[in-house]
Amino acid sequence: xxxxxxxxxxxxxxxxxxxxxxxxxxxxxxxxxxxxxxxxxxxxxxxxxxxxxxxxxxxxxxxxxxxxxxxxxxxxxxxxxxxxxxxxxxxxxxxxxxxxxxxxxxxxxxxxxxxxxxxxxxxxxxxxxxxxxxxxxxxxxxxxxxxxxxxxxxxxxxxxxxxxxxxxxxxxxxxxxxxxxxxxxxxxxxxxxxxxxxxxxxxxxxxxxxxxxxxxxxxxxxxxxxxxxxxxxxxxxxxxxxxxxxxxxxxxxxxxxxxxxxxxxxxxxxxxxxxxxxxxxxxxxxxxxxxxxxxxxxxxxxxx
Amino acid sequence: xxxxxxxxxxxxxxxxxxxxxxxxxxxxxxxxxxxxxxxxxxxxxxxxxxxxxxxxxxxxxxxxxxxxxxxxxxxxxxxxxxxxxxxxxxxxxxxxxxxxxxxxxxxxxxxxxxxxxxxxxxxxxxxxxxxxxxxxxxxxxxxxxxxxxxxxxxxxxxxxxxxxxxxxxxxxxxxxxxxxxxxxxxxxxxxxxxxxxxxxxxxxxxxxxxxxxxxxxxxxxxxxxxxxxxxxxxxxxxxxxxxxxxxxxxxxxxxxxxxxxxxxxxxxxxxxxxxxxxxxxxxxxxxxxxxxxxxxxxxxxxxxxxxxxxxxxxxxxxxxxxxxxxxxxxxxxxxxxxxxxxxxxxxxxxxxxxxxxxxxxxxxxxxxxxxxxxxxxxxxxxxxxxxxxxxxxxxxxxxxxxxxxxxxxxxxxxxxxxxxxxxxxxxxxxxxxxxxxxxxxxxxxxxxxxxxxxxxxxxxxxxxxxxxxxxxxxxxxxxxxxxxxxxxxxxxxxxxxxxxxxxxxxxxxxxxxxxxxxxxxxxxxxxxxxxxxxxxxxxxxxxxxxxxxxxxxxxxxxxxxxxxxxxxxxxxxxxxxxxxxxxxxxxxxxxxxxxxxxxxxxxxxxxxxxxxxxxx
Numbered sequence: 070x071x072x073x074x075x076x077x078x079x080x081x082x083x084x085x086x087x088x089x090x091x092x093x094x095x096x097x098x099x100x101x102x103x104x105x106x107x108x109x110x111x112x113x114x115x116x117x118x119x120x121x122x123x124x125x126x127x128x129x130x131x132x133x134x135x136x137x138x139x140x141x142x143x144x145x146x147x148x149x150x151x152x153x154x155x156x157x158x159x160x161x162x163x164x165x166x167x168x169x170x171x172x173x174x175x176x177x178x179x180x181x182x183x184x185x186x187x188x189x190x191x192x193x194x195x196x197x198x199x200x201x202x203x204x205x206x207x208x209x210x211x212x213x214x215x216x217x218x219x220x221x222x223x224x225x226x227x228x229x230x231x232x233x234x235x236x237x238x239x240x241x242x243x244x245x246x247x248x249x250x251x252x253x254x255x256x257x258x259x260x261x262x263x264x265x266x267x268x269x270x271x272x273x274x275x276x277x278x279x280x281x282x283x284x285x286x287x288x289x290x291x292x293x294x295x296x297x298x299x300x301x302x303x304x305x306x307x308x309x310x311x312x313x314x315x316x317x318x319x320x321x322x323x324x325x326x327x328x329x330x331x332x333x334x335x336x337x338x339x340x341x342x343x344x345x346x347x348x349x350x351x352x353x354x355x356x357x358x359x360x361x362x363x364x365x366x367x368x369x370x371x372x373x
Numbered sequence: 374x375x376x377x378x379x380x381x382x383x384x385x386x387x388x389x390x391x392x393x394x395x396x397x398x399x400x401x402x403x404x405x406x407x408x409x410x411x412x413x414x415x416x417x418x419x420x421x422x423x424x425x426x427x428x429x430x431x432x433x434x435x436x437x438x439x440x441x442x443x444x445x446x447x448x449x450x451x452x453x454x455x456x457x458x459x460x461x462x463x464x465x466x467x468x469x470x471x472x473x474x475x476x477x478x479x480x481x482x483x484x485x486x487x488x489x490x491x492x493x494x495x496x497x498x499x500x501x502x503x504x505x506x507x508x509x510x511x512x513x514x515x516x517x518x519x520x521x522x523x524x525x526x527x528x529x530x531x532x533x534x535x536x537x538x539x540x541x542x543x544x545x546x547x548x549x550x551x552x553x554x555x556x557x558x559x560x561x562x563x564x565x566x567x568x569x570x571x572x573x574x575x576x577x578x579x580x581x582x583x584x585x586x587x588x589x590x591x592x593x594x595x596x597x598x599x600x601x602x603x604x605x606x607x608x609x610x611x612x613x614x615x616x617x618x619x620x621x622x623x624x625x626x627x628x629x630x631x632x633x634x635x636x637x638x639x640x641x642x643x644x645x646x647x648x649x650x651x652x653x654x655x656x657x658x659x660x661x662x663x664x665x666x667x668x669x670x671x672x673x674x675x676x677x678x679x680x681x682x683x684x685x686x687x688x689x690x691x692x693x694x695x696x697x698x699x700x701x702x703x704x705x706x707x708x709x710x711x712x713x714x715x716x717x718x719x720x721x722x723x724x725x726x727x728x729x730x731x732x733x734x735x736x737x738x739x740x741x742x743x744x745x746x747x748x749x750x751x752x753x754x755x756x757x758x759x760x761x762x763x764x765x766x767x768x769x770x771x772x773x774x775x776x777x778x779x780x781x782x783x784x785x786x787x788x789x790x791x792x793x794x795x796x797x798x799x800x801x802x803x804x805x806x807x808x809x810x811x812x813x814x815x816x817x818x819x820x821x822x823x824x825x826x827x828x829x830x831x832x833x834x835x836x837x838x839x840x841x842x843x844x845x846x847x848x849x850x851x852x853x854x855x856x857x858x859x860x861x862x863x864x865x866x867x868x869x870x871x872x873x874x875x876x877x878x879x880x881x882x883x884x885x886x887x888x889x890x891x892x893x894x895x896x897x898x899x900x901x902x903x904x905x906x907x908x909x910x911x912x913x914x915x916x917x918x919x920x921x922x923x924x925x926x927x928x929x930x931x932x933x934x935x936x937x938x939x940x941x942x943x944x945x946x947x948x949x950x951x952x953x954x955x956x957x958x959x960x961x962x963x964x965x966x967x968x969x970x971x972x973x974x975x976x977x978x979x980x981x982x983x984x985x986x987x988x989x
Contacts, residue, residue, distance in 0.1 A: 093820035096827075103827035108836040170828050177821035282849035284840050308954060324965075346790075 083294040084125045084208060084216040085117055086201040088223060089139070091130045091173060094190035095226040095256065101280040106255075109284040110223065111162050116288050118142060118161075125216055127204060129197045130169060131224070132176035136196040138204075139172060140165040191229030194222070194262060198239035198250075205248055217295045219249050219272070224263060225256040230314035230321050233262075240266045249273075251291050255280055261310040261321070268309045275304050316343065377460055380450040381405070381414065389450055396463050401439075403449075416441060417491075421468060426461060437461060497526065509892065510899055519925045520903060524918075547705045548573070551697065568607050575735055578606075579742050580704045581697075583640035588633045589739045597630070599735060609634030641700070882944060889936060890951065893929060897955050900926050904962055910969070923966055930959050 089110065096103045114126050128140035140162070198220070205218040220243065243250055249272035252263035259276075267274035277286040293301050312323050315336035326335045331345040341348050376396075380389035381403050392405035401421070403414040416439065425438040435457040440446040451457040501508045507529075514520040579586040585606065593602050609631055612621045625632040841849075882890070904922045907915045933952050940948050 091824065093817075093824045096824055097820050103824055104831040104834075105837060107827070107831050108840065111836060112840050166828060166832050170825065173821060173824055173828070177817065180817050180821070277849075279845060279849055281845040282841050285846055285849045 078123065078214055079121070080217075080296040081294040082121055082123045082216040083117075084127070084205070084218040086127045086129065086204060086218065086220045087114070088194070088197045088201060088220065089128055089130050090192050090224045090226055091132050091169070091176070092190060092192035092226040093133065093173075093177075095192070099225065099255075099280075101255075101283075106280070106283065109287065111165075112284050113287040113292070115161070117292055120292065120294070123216060127201075128165060129200050130172050131192045131194060131197040132172065132180075133190070133192060134179040135172075135176050136193050136200055137168075137172045137175075138200065139168045189227055189229055191232065192224070192226040193232070194224065194229075195232040195235035195239060198222075198236065198243070202239060202242055202246065202248070205246065209246070219251060219295060221291050222250060222252040222263060222266070224252065224254055224260060227256060227258050228260050228262045230319040233314035233319065234316065236262050236266070240269050243270045249295065253277065253287065253291060255283070259310055261312050264306065264309045265311060268306065273298075273303045274306055377456045378452055379403070379456075382448040382450060394449055394460070396460065396467070401464070403447075414447060416447070421464065424461060424464060426457060439464075500529075506895060510896060513896060514899065514925070517925075519900075519921045520918075524903060547577075547708065549701075549705055551577075551701050568603070570603060572735075572738070576738055576742075577701075577704070579739050580707075581700050582638055583644075584633065584636070584638040586739050586742055587640060588630070589736070590743060592630065593736065605631050606634055882940070882948070886936060886940060886948075889932075890948070893933060893936075893952075894955065897926070897929055897959065900929065901958055901962060904966075908965070908969070919966065923963070926959055926962060930956065 087110070091103075096106075114128070117126055118124055124142075126140070126142040127138065130137055130139045142161070201220050205220075208215050208218060240250065243266075248270065250266040250270045251272040252260070252267050252274045254260045254263050254274070254276040264274050266272070273290060275286065275290055277283060290303055293303070312321050313325075313334050314320060315322050315325055316333045317335050317337070317339070320336055322334070322336045326338060327333070328335070328342040328345065328347065328349070330347045331342065333342055333344040335342075339349065377394045378391070379394045380391050381394075382389040390405045390407065392403055392407075395402045395404070401414075401416040422440050422442050424440075427434070427436045435451040435454045437449045437451065437457050437460060438446055439449070449460075451460065501511055511525060515522055515525050579589070589602060593599050597605075605628070608624075612624065612635065621635055625635045900922055904919065904926070907919050907922075910916050910919060933956060937945060937949050937952060
């Protein structure tokens with residue numbers, strides 16, 4: 070069996086980890102309904118599975134307060150025993166919808182306490198990215214015959230600057246693992262995190278304007294496996310928004326202070342770095358300009 | 374009269390080109406008679422470092438040798454001595470005037486632009502000539518006083534730097550050939566032996582034989598002239614080479630100065646003894662008196678390859694090949710650490726013909742070498758501290774571990790941080806931008822409810838049929854995968870699909886517009902580079918600079934707008950897309966400028982003392 074498997078393992082076998090945005094506050098505000106969106110996505114997943122016998126798909130739902138695995142095509146228990154409803158839904162995805170519903174209920178319970186929080190309604194991108202990377206790492210350890218993994222992030226919610234550090238860490242891990250992160254942004258504003266993610270890891274970023282044709286965008290741009298990308302021309306970004314958020318207030322800034330030891334970013338002058346504990350030296354512009362210096366000198370204190 | 378008929382020679386051997394030497398205010402100009410020759414020379418008077426001339430009494434023609442600060446020397450041959458002296462006097466006067474003028478110049482006037490040498494300016498012009506783009510930028514900014522010359526070139530040092538690297542000369546090392554032992558040329562007929570001395574040889578002799586050097590310093594010019602000194606030295610060498618120890622002994626007895634040369638070198642012996650004393654005893658090596666190579670009397674071959682046994686009392690008048698070679702090798706390895714300016718490239722002066730200046734030269738060489746030796750000797754002297762250190766080192770290496778006292782190394786306590794601190798510090802202090810007209814209190818229940826409904830819907834109804842409406846699909850197909858608008862006509866779509874649209878678009882623009890766009894691109898980059906580098910503003914200079922840059926940038930901005938409007942309608946959208954990133958960058962810069970200005974005025978309005986203009 071192993072030899073048969075290896076013969077079938079051509080270089081375009083891929084593992085697609087799809088991060089699905091299920092943030093209810095975002096879906097409340099869009100014109101497209103979640104069901105329309107889901108139908109595009111499900112058709113797309115079917116198409117990916119149809120490209121190659123050995124392709125695998127994993128879906129992770131990104132909620133408001135939690136994330137969870139919702140579907141794994143390599144499991145054999147996908148066909149649910151009780152298939153509700155009439156046809157139209159491929160039997161493969163019966164369990165996906167079940168699990169999605171359960172996940173949303175759980176997420177609703179977790180978000181009950183958050184009614185009054187004045188936070189940008191972002192979804193937990195950092196969480197789902199980390200889960201995706203863990204799964205991919207497990208795949209890497211199954212032996213040398215494994216599909217080529219990539220991550221596709223279907224996001225509409227805006228970026229939450231409080232997740233900046235965690236998201237950047239995941240992006241760098243993905244870069245290390247050589248896993249490209251593609252991103253399809255269906256929201257209204259620009260997402261700096263997704264642009265940076267795709268840029269750094271070598272993936273494709275695209276923000277389609279017509280959500281009615283989402284399926285077409287997904288299949289033409291994001292269905293290509295890594296081997297094929299060498300000879301297919303995919304959209305290139307014009308510019309990348311590299312703005313960071315500061316570590317103290319989670320505001321998005323483009324000019325700030327950087328700790329020379331751990332490279333943490335702050336928007337205003339601090340006496341001590343909160344990440345690594347190093348004490349900062351006297352800035353030249355102390356008192357003159359509060360927000361436009363780029364480097365602080367670090368002075369080693371004999372005791373922390 | 375400040376014009377003289379001269380012959381210009383670039384070196385002594387040069388035959389010389391005839392021409393006219395003019396001395397004007399601050400400049401010495403030589404114009405050759407023959408207009409096709411290219412040895413025209415222009416020397417600025419302040420650049421002249423020194424002048425040398427031949428003496429009237431000698432039978433040589435009137436030469437004036439000018440050396441400038443870069444080390445070149447120019448030789449002018451005058452028609453008679455009067456002319457030469459007149460010229461010399463004028464040059465001296467001009468030099469004196471220059472020197473007294475130097476300190477009078479106020480420091481503020483001496484901007485770095487004036488300190489540029491002519492060579493630098495020429496280099497800059499050359500670079501500008503070769504690069505038209507750069508020339509355009511230069512014209513646009515430096516001549517309209519938006520940027521100064523220095524700021525413009527500050528980031529382009531690489532372009533200017535290449536030539537200067539080429540000009541720096543390599544330091545020539547010491548020859549490994551033993552020139553100090555060269556054979557003289559003998560003239561059998563007249564029984565004269567001629568030695569040719571170059572400065573290189575003199576340096577080697579002084580370096581290898583410190584006794585000779587010491588004797589030179591002591592005897593010349595007090596006891597004898599240099600010529601006599603060298604005569605005696607070479608007599609001694611000759612005696613060595615003839616191996617006639619009896620004659621050597623006899624002559625040594627007569628002439629005490631000669632004896633100096635014939636004795637074994639005391640200074641060298643002393644140095645060798647010191648070196649042996651300084652050998653680290655912890656090194657596993659045996660050093661004893663025999664390692665001093667100046668005492669290999671009873672073995673070794675002589676200079677000419679024979680192995681003679683020598684009588685003990687005349688032993689001092691012999692030297693072996695080994696000794697000479699060892700000494701020479703030691704000198705070569707020490708290297709050349711005397712200043713370059715003492716050595717002109719080796720050129721053979723004729724034997725025994727020295728100008729007064731050259732004996733000065735030799736003496737300075739000797740003294741310089743003596744100084745160097747003194748310094749190195751002082752460094753190497755075993756002072757008390759050095760001794761202590763050696764003893765300490767010896768005891769450390771020879772110690773026995775089990776007999777040592779317990780060592781208490783200074784310890785730093787281990788501080789393992791709680792990882793939760795790290796995570797919590799990232800979460801804390803979440804102060805967000807105000808949501809404005811958003812929902813302050815979100816209805817969580819409602820939102821989730823609608824989501825669940827959607828899922829139910831899809832489960833019951835299934836996937837949409839058709840998944841995509843045909844019109845939408847058509848639109849998406851022509852949607853620019855790379856940037857383009859939806860209202861493209863079919864013809865342009867046909868042309869562009871498949872190619873990189875930006876390239877073909879640029880080709881379609883009229884040439885003038887395209888050039889303008891490209892020029893704007895480079896000039897905006899230049900402006901932005903200088904703009905962002907001058908923040909944060911700490912001095913008034915930066916303040917004015919930023920102001921000027923901002924004016925230039927708003928100029929560019931309006932030019933871009935005008936260009937957009939002037940272009941045909943079908944190209945306008947493309948052009949604006951092309952131009953958009955430039956305008957965005959300019960907008961960001963303007964925003965930053967305004968914000969900074971606001972902050973400044975707010976701060977100065979608050980009136981804290983000593984903070985005027987943001988100066989530190």
